[in-house]
Amino acid sequence: MTLTRSSRAISPAPLWGPDMVRRPTIALISTAMSLLAATAGASTCEGRNLIDALPDAKRTQIEAAVADVPYHEGILWRATRGQATITMVGTYHFSDPRHLETVATLEDDLTDAEVLFVEAGPEEEARLTQALTEDPSLMIDPDGPTLPERLDDDEWQTLSTAMAERGSPAVVTAKMRPWYVAMMLGISPCMIETMTAAGDDGGLDSILVARAEALSIPVRALEPWDTVFTLFADLTPDEEEDMIRAALPAADYADDYAITLTDAYFRGDVWTIWEFGRFDAYDKSGMTNAEVDAQLDLAQTQLMDKRNRAWIAPLTDAADKAAQSGKGVLAGFGALHLPGESGVLRLLEKDGWTVERLDG
Template identity: 30%
Template sequence: MKRVIAIADRAASVSLKLLVALNVLFFLSFLAMLLVATGRAHAEIPACTGTDMLSALRDSDPAAYRKIEAEAAATPNGKGLLWKLEKPGEAPSYLFGTMHMSDPRVTTLPAAARKAYDAAGTIVIETTEVLDQQKMMAALFKEPDLMMFTDGTTLSSLLSPGDAAMVNKALDSRGIPPATVAKMKPWMLSAMIALPACELARKASGAPVLDVKLAEDAKASGKLVEGLETVADQLRAMASLPLAFHMKGLVDTLKLGDKVNDINETMIILYQRGDIGMFWPLFRAATPEDQEDPAGYAAFEEAMITSRNKVMVDHARPILARGNAFMAVGALHLPGADGLVEDFRKAGYTVTAIN
């Protein structure tokens, strides 16, 4: 089948997986702090750019577009952001899929979600540590190897001279002095590079991602705020994958260049439509089958989504037992046979999509 994908060139699956991973991890909210610490954060917020890859694909390769649509349609629970959780003896609660971004299109709740959020007595997010950056960093510094190389290793020492020069150039263009991140683990650096300039600038100016906004508003209104993980838990998930995987992902993400804007724009558009089951089919279609690594893909999905979903359900149970909770987690955790919607059903809940 002819493959004409708007993100072009044969971008490696590793970089695409990492870009998606950034939207199931919640540690991004302190990237602004890291940028501000360099003293070179953007003074002004640039306009967001990027085009909808799916619209381009629909026009250029209808057969490929239909294949993506068919795979998304076959994904269990692939449509909808808001789900009602019901169990005998418990007051109903709600599960809502978020994007960990500060884009106004994301941070404005749909009407049904706003109604459920306003009525909830408890707001649950992935981790409450991001609400207190000093406490969060203190916790992370107990395990510094999750963020930094603690031996003689540097990022440059793991890269070819050409790739090292490309990384340094990309950092300079983002106002990040390479020397300040020379000891940073590649997954931390990938998080900065994979976000559009407008999103980085918003974070640097203090704009909260959706999850943080929900939690801060809840605290201000006297609601109880609970978390399901720690930031260290999330970083351990990233660290569990091979270092070579992350280094290749860093380089391949850089090679995407401005196409990162298209990927993020497309994800926001899909998110607004509630088409969360279309994320993975779209990105899988961007990589020819002969470059796909089934074992690596399975390890990635297990570490970043499936295993964490099970932990989230276990930690959510006592909170949901009190009833009237609004649980907001990354939307990519919801769909699929091993997604949170199915996991909660397995845990005895009746789970219903709310349009």
């Protein structure tokens, strides 16, 4: 909706929670940029829609790749099993005035909900902020080789320039952990400025949380506060470096990427975001198609599929409990968690839930 990318295709970080982003990742970025004294201030992203600019043949290829993916369109869904109900919204983790329309659409569902689920609630975000403040080694490697030592000269110069545009001086970037650098490259400078601006609402997730708190509805996290750190714990040094190399080519047009992803999200073209990233990586990453596909498979497994499976039990257990008092459950999480054979919607369907789209 997030997070990092093992290839150019993992550029939809804001939709993960992404992925890769997902809110643990967004809270991490926001805290980190504050620690690095990034320039704050509202900013409006300007750029061109890269999908609209593609040749017809390329758009046709992307459309074909998306067509057979289950639940590839739509951000508003409801799952029912007996009297139990789960209303779901695929979120976008950055500020946009159009989120208010989505929240208005969900007002009745939220009012009637027993609980609101998000990837990370206020308690988890506070715990993450505390951990980052107390332990800089979560993002900074104080002992290992620096990034200038791990990358060649051209790669390091490109990286240091791109990170400077994102508020991180070279002396800090040099010691950053590779997964965090790759994640940062997936977010445009204008988005970072918007996110760190005073009064920024933090995206649809935060708006939902604020509204739930105003209604005295409990907010529950789908996963622990430190999930973002465990996602990358098993990567080899080569895989870590490849994350950066794969992310670098598109860093220069990240604002265009931001516009492209935002437009696709508000059209409901959720899986188009993922497949556009794949074809963009084919063309620009310098990797073979097979290498891109392999890294995408790894990213999807780590950033989405494993987490999706872990979310099903808490969602369904809460819905069954809420049904006993005639209520439902509302859940908001990165939109890229919705589609696919291992997406939340298909997993619920396989578990005996009836799934219907609410926004199309």
